[in-house]
Amino acid sequence: MPTRSVAQSGRYRDIVRSSQVSRHHPGDAQEGVVTLLHIGIIGSINAEQLSATSDKTRDALVRGHAMGKNPGGSAYGYEKRIEHHGNGERIRGLQQIVPAEAAVVVRIFEDYAAGLSPITITRRLNTEGVSSPRSNCSTRSASSNDRSYRRAIPGRSGSPRCS
Incomplete structure (x- = not known):
């Protein structure tokens, strides 16, 4: 059973231990028995991989933002701007202001500031x-x-x- 966290792995280990059922991995050329140690190690590895993926995603979003690109979807008042590199590849994350929508946004803030x-x-x-x-x-x-x-x-x- 794949787990996403060490805590989830611990709960699964407790269920396996209390049910007194042995688990077997079909792809293992050895005995194929999945022990409590295997479950704990797999849970720890999965948790570490999930954390590493989260860190990489966050870092990529921060780098894109630092380069002036939008790391998420378009907010009201903006639309996608399509430009290409010299090699023809599209430059991702560029946006431009939509004047009519931007005027609505400015008006909303002015109205709110006015009470x-x-x-x-x-x-x-x-x-x-x-x-x-x-x-x-x-x-x-x-x-x-x-x-x-x-x-x-x-x-x-x-x-x-x-x-």
Whole structure:
């Protein structure tokens, strides 16, 4: 049984020990018996590999960000910018500002700084027909992050508050 952590490996070891069932590995040319020592070692190796992969991923994201590239998806107000190296290979992680969306973002911050609530800002945007970043409609939760309005998020339970 592959495990992802030493703790998970320990639980599996306890189950195997208490059930008094022997485990065999079909690919092992030797006896093929998987001992408690094997389970512990495999769990430790898996945990170390998971940690190393996590570190490499985080380091790659930090390097990309330091080079001025976006390591994640596009935020509202930005879109992908496609450019190529001299050899024809695409340069990844470049973005450019979408002026119309950027104006909406600036307006949201100005309205909030002026004392308007997130719900009021969202209602005004809805009235004017400004769509939310990920759908064709905006919801109260798009700007308020209030758990009581989570049902209004498309794809979650409930229905969106627009047509």
